[in-house]
Amino acid sequence: MNLHLDLSTLELTSYLQQQGWINNNETVQHIEKPGEGNMNMVLRIKTENRSFILKQANPFVQKYPNIPAPQERVAVEAKFYEITATVPSIKHYMPTLIGFDVEHHILAVEDLGKTADFxxxxxxxxxxxxxxxxxxxxxxxxxxxxxxxxxxxxxxxxxxxxxxxxxxxxxxxxxxxxxxxxxxxxxxxxxxxxxxxxxxxxxxxxxxxxxxxxxxxxxxxxxxxxxxxxxxxxxxxxxxxxxxxxxxxxxxxxxxxxxxxxxxxxxxxxxxxxxxxxxxxxxxxxxxxxxxxxxxxxxxxxxxxxxxxxxxxxxxxxxxxxxxxxx
Ligand SMILES: Nc1ncnc2c1ncn2[C@@H]1O[C@H](COP(=O)(O)OP(=O)(O)OP(=O)(O)O)[C@@H](O)[C@H]1O
Ligand SMILES: [Mg+2]
Known part of the structure; x- marks a missing residue:
């Protein structure tokens, strides 16, 4: 199945419920772009209860769609979150991994808030x-x-x-x-x-x-x-x-x-x-x-x-x- 993250709040609610990343009575209230990403599609999702970040890797560079890029990169990113989370002092410096959808190349991580990078x-x-x-x-x-x-x-x-x-x-x-x-x-x-x-x-x-x-x-x-x-x-x-x-x-x-x-x-x-x-x-x-x-x-x-x-x-x-x- 092909799924692109540019979904309506309704479609996104159903996707996130299917993934088990939100409860069945929880709905997506708001979708926004959290910052400037070049490589991937990155969104901030807000429900009644929480806010988190979704990151989808397309088979190209988001900013330069004519440049192909391996979609596996987001699986590698998920692995990094998994392996480093075993060390509390490293985990302390990173958002928490919420889940990874291998089929659609989508990663969900904790939202660190509307904050600037450096x-x-x-x-x-x-x-x-x-x-x-x-x-x-x-x-x-x-x-x-x-x-x-x-x-x-x-x-x-x-x-x-x-x-x-x-x-x-x-x-x-x-x-x-x-x-x-x-x-x-x-x-x-x-x-x-x-x-x-x-x-x-x-x-x-x-x-x-x-x-x-x-x-x-x-x-x-x-x-x-x-x-x-x-x-x-x-x-x-x-x-x-x-x-x-x-x-x-x-x-x-x-x-x-x-x-x-x-x-x-x-x-x-x-x-x-x-x-x-x-x-x-x-x-x-x-x-x-x-x-x-x-x-x-x-x-x-x-x-x-x-x-x-x-x-x-x-x-x-x-x-x-x-x-x-x-x-
Ligand atoms: N966990 C988070 N909490 C809050 N904001 C975030 C989080 N993750 C990403 N962002 C915001 O989204 C932007 C893009 O995210 P990220 O750098 O992971 O995407 P990318 O497509 O790999 O970007 P780049 O092309 O710059 O490497 C970040 O610069 C930041 O502003
Ligand atoms: Mg990047």
């Missing part, structure tokens, strides 16, 4: 507090030092391959059809230096293979401010659809890249490296490589961020990323 930190003068940053690092420390069983866990390889294209390949194509001057005049010329740099491209090719290989650590896979929500209680982590068993340095490198793009202070950057509990196999060089890669792909790739940087600032941060990669 992408506001890219604005000038806006920062994470040290407490919030500590929480973001704490989540990684706990997860990366938990010995989860990877045997039954899906590889998420199809989604990773799609991501790989945007992380390691697309940004370095001289003619990928994306004119970076539409983001910022002059950016295309700055990017061209990197697109023509064969040594850099070789490094990216090697690092791309690391990303596609499997490792021992459960990763969130998209650990950036858009995956964190602010609640009264604590910073919460959502959207683990890119998760996989890989190298811990990936999550940490991505986190650091975003702090740099948000112009976090040196103190905060040092705090991350000082407080993150490094597993014995931790490789700081790999963190630098992933940090450099993430900065590059966010500034000269397709998945742009609401960055508040001048061309000169982007040029400097790109040069810094280049140094991290080539060191």
């Amino acid at each position: 992408t506001f930190i890219y604005q000038k003068g806006k920062y994470l507090t040290n407490i919030q940053l500590n929480q973001a690092v704490d989540f990684l420390s706990i997860m990366h030092n938990t010995d989860f069983n990877s045997d039954e866990f899906p590889s998420n390889l199809a989604l990773r391959q799609l991501n790989h294209e945007h992380l390691f390949v697309y940004p370095y194509l001289e003619d990928n059809g994306f004119n970076l001057d539409t983001i910022q005049v002059g950016l295309q010329a700055v990017a061209m230096r990197y697109k023509k740099d064969e040594a850099l491209k070789k490094k990216m090719k090697t690092l791309g293979k690391v990303y596609l290989s499997s490792g021992r650590t459960l990763l969130h896979g998209d650990y950036y401010p858009g995956s964190w929500l602010r609640t009264n209680d604590t910073l919460k982590v959502i959207d683990p659809e890119f998760c996989f068993f890989g190298d811990c340095e990936y999550d940490l490198g991505v986190l650091i890249a975003h702090l740099k793009m948000a112009q976090a202070s040196t103190e905060q950057l040092e705090m991350v490296l000082a407080t993150y509990e490094k597993p014995s196999w931790f490789n700081p060089r790999l963190v630098d490589l992933f940090t450099g890669m993430e900065i590059m792909r966010r500034i000269i790739g397709l998945a742009q961020l609401p960055l508040n940087l001048t061309l000169a600032e982007r040029t400097v941060i790109l040069a810094e990323a280049y140094e991290l990669i080539m060191a």
